[in-house]
Amino acid sequence: MKQIPAPFWTLVLGIAVTLISLWVGQNHNLLPVQASEQAPLVDDLFDVMVTIGTALFIVVQGAIVYSLIRFRQRKGDETDGPPIEGNLPLEAFWTAIPSIIVVGLGLYSVVVFQEMGGFSPGGHHGHGAMVAMAPQQSVIDVAPLMAQMGPGENVDADVYSKAQVYGFGASPLLQLNQPDVTVNVTGMQFAWIFRYPDTGITDGELHIPVGKDVQLNIEAQDVIHSFWVPQFRLKQDALPGEPAELRFVATREGTYPVVCAELCGAYHGGMRTQVIVHSPEDYADWVASRVAEVQTTTTVAQPLETATSAEYLAAIAPDLAKSPVQIAQMDHAQMAQGAAQNP
């Protein structure tokens, strides 16, 4: 029987590994649904990495398992293996191939990053009057800052033009455009507060319309938090004293979790709320139903420069009082008092 040449089997194995890797790259089902314009970009990058990774994984693990079986010590054989100390072309090959792969992945990452709007956080500020004309002026919801500035003063331009803004901003095509919806997001132990400067609405949940350009200005009041919506594939730390933003278009109606991803204290795991992506009509209804509450909310919120965060939260967002987040917050407040009594 004629022996089949080794290059043939190498080719067959190569094709098999390629097909398996391509299949795994498309069918791993590891990521949650895509609900933002950025999500498919990130997922495509991940799929490519899974494809390449699967191929490398099969080849290297295959070589290990094959060696363990084929090159095991046979009974009674106490001799050494062949004295092969290296092979320069082979070593050059397995240095060059990963180098090409990582450079390729690096360039692809840059492209994805650019399409996600990663190069232009803060890029649209100073262009338009929309933010400046908004009725509610506090972009950074830090109580002392509000007290200092007073309710009528415009702090937006100063705060954002003097410092670097972190996060994801408008993609280049949209750079000169103002967002359709702006929301000021404040993280505090252990809740998220969402304020809509255009309408004066304050809420413990994020409501946005589908298909619209949304701008989140993200700040933290006490410690570092991190705003994450897994279905949007977007995350940005909320840093005390450092403005950050996320700008995106939600592409799928539904309710998704908003998760705090940075350790922020005892009840970090309970710092969860949700984002509701409405149809444009539902969003308009929601805004209308909430506008009535705006007057009372704003008048209560203004003079609270000396309030504790629990009182602050209760006053500005009474509807949060029923949520587990609020309960965790109350626990924390009691705990803090306990700690103060017993230092």
Place this chain on the structure above:
Amino acid sequence: MAQADVSIKPTEVQGGHGHPDKWKWYDYFTFNVDHKVIGIQYLVTSFLFYLAGGFMAVLMRTELATPDSDFLSPDLYNAFLTNHGTIMIFLWIVPAAIGGFGNFLIPLMIGARDMAFPKLNAIAFWLNPPAGAVLAASFFLGGGAQSGWTSYPPLSEITANLPQTLWCVALVMVGTSSILGSVNFLVTIWKMRIPSMKWDQMPLFCWAMVATSILALFATPVLAAALILLTFDINFGTSFFKPDAGGNVVVYQHLFWFYSHPAVYLMILPIFGIMSEVIPVHARKPIFGYKAIAYSSLTICLVGLFVWVHHMFTSGTAPWMRIFFTISTLIVAVPTGVKIFSWVATLWGGKIRYTTAMLFAVGLLSMFVFGGLSGVTLGAAPFDIHVHDTYYVVGHFHYVLFGGSVFGIYSGIYHWFPKITGRMLNEPLGKVHFVLTFIGTLLTFTPMHQLGMQGMPRRVAMYDPQFADLNQLVTVGAYILAVSVIPFYFNVIWSWRSGKEAGPNPWNALTLEWTTDSPPIIENWEVLPVLTHGPYEYGMDKANQVGPAGEPTEATQV
């Protein structure tokens, strides 16, 4: 059979030293300057801390068996997650891999009688037990530090001030220990090799320790600076990291990660060195690509200093930084890949002995392929932004630190235990240990990746009930890992007293530590050895190519 037939020629005869012939048991509890005593001191203390850190992990996994916070108080949970990380890094892997194996093996591998600065060496070790005591004290004086092993301000400045300060003190102590140890390793390897040993005849473990020491010297002082500033912020009213008083919270992250990313390499480079020693001996083949492995350690050391911002992609990080550090992070994959391929090629064509040391080494190789690939995905900023601070990251770094570093430490113990104690470990028990560890590792750390991608953040005591099933699987895996250490600790304690006598060279290995007694005598050799061959020349001596039956083997025909 490849005998380590290093011809011993009288080059230098040491006479009249004032030491006893053999250390007594109580010498191991004293300020002893013998590098072998210090190595054993490091190993034994680190293995005790390993139990403490593991105990915390088991309690945390028990909490996470259910979505609600119903087993530990949230403060205690955070104290455990903080100290689990701190102990496993600073009091287990680093002291075991660098302090333990480094001190015991480096002088023996290069033909020196001790380290260059023996007293400094002892001082470096004796900073560790008090650091552990300070950490333990922090639990009784305010419930332990609770802001994660990263201790980001402002959280670390407003939470549990006294324990946090003690935590800083403990870390500055082990950091100082690390700096002193690194100076010692560099000078010892540079100056104290036997004259016949050239740089390219050094065992690869020594190269790995050179790279490790350089990295520690560059990076550790920066951590010390960050922690001292943090201590001042907490206790003395400064405001380096207080945003409401002109400080900046992101600066701390840069200082912290400038050390703490290289710290990952501090934990893995010595392990890579162990791999390069264990695999050729038990595969009976020369290491494949000696120079590539040696230089890749130095490349990892160099590039590893410029990747730290990938821990901060979602933090206050400018766009150009996200891009620069994406590229530099991906580049680290290349020298790491070179090592992996070289070890696989060393296996290829060998005559692999299924010893426990080899099983752990191959297990590491297998784990590290997965951990390395998931590391590449984390290096790409757009994807990292989704999974940063999630269980994906927890899964990744446990794959490389448990599946990598801890497997490597186990492998090293099974390989050098005969040299350290003069007795063999029990092989069947070792295999039970390996199988339990391997299964436990897969079960514990693989589902974490999926949890993270699906939306579970890390460092939480309570989580969305949709993640309950996978978390229970992880908890079962963690219990298997907890059980897996029982045969190991039993094996070590039992074999140390009554294991089989090992003799000087039970594995027929060729590096110099196997040319002296097991355990080595004080000052290592009666007469210093002379190098007659390289460290990995398996199968090269024609006389050794003849099998027991006198038949020429395959090897001679290749």
